[in-house]
Amino acid sequence: MADQKALLKQITEVSFTVNDLTLYLDTHPVDENALTAFKQAMEQRKQLLKTYAENFEPLTINCVCPDTNNKTETNTKYAGQKHFTWVDGPLPWEGGNL
């Protein structure tokens, strides 16, 4: 089973890379090294978000798929029942839940 805490940490790290490169590319839109790094980080982020949503709650609305989300039925009130998985998981400001 995927380690939720480790997976979320990876998502935080790769998303930070995407975020910081976004600002850099806003002022250096033709920097080839930055464009390559952005592409790699985006691919990694997309894959990690997908894996996270399959095992746990979806983190973005684009990851919401009631048929495939949260296989482990972690942090949900609706185990065994088809439901809107966007309501699963902890609220981000609660902290310490993972």
Add this chain to the structure above:
Amino acid sequence: MWNYEKRLQFPVNIKETCPKTASLIISQFGGPDGELAASMRYLSQRYSMPCKEVGGLLTDIGTEELGHLEMICSIIYQLTKNLTIEQAKTAGFDAYYIDHTTALWPMAAGGVPFNACEFQSKGDAITDLIEDLAAEQKARTTYDNLIRIIPNPDVREPLKFLREREIVHFQRFGEALENIKSNLNPKNFYYYNPEFDKQFVKSTMQ
């Protein structure tokens, strides 16, 4: 248009209740150099910015500031969520508790409510970008002051992250200012206002 991502930009996991610390950090929510003023400043200025790359940068930094606002609110929330009535009497938090219990409300550490006068949207690209550069430095100083007096590592780590972001944003705004200037009259940057005197603006800027 915005979409929410259900995670913090940097983790906030605070174990120890401390209303005194919360009453100081609240300045970075609703204070003069806080994250609410930062996001509203950039997201307000962007519409009339003459250069689309700079308008894009203001959107992206303004959006990140909303994520910072969420981190600051999470810190304050976690510092006070298990507050006892005895702890509520702590100097610096008692007055806040009377008006807001443990809810989040934007104000400065000195008790002044959030006010739009804490930022400017002037409608002149040079003026606004220099305001943005100063804003990032003022926020960096506030984080320096907080980090200097707060010993708890659970609180310090996210504050250190936020402080570093101020420096990165300062760098990006500096590049944006150079971009604007490169499209102005090099003999006199103040010859016209690129956000108003559109007949002078080169097509490269749009």
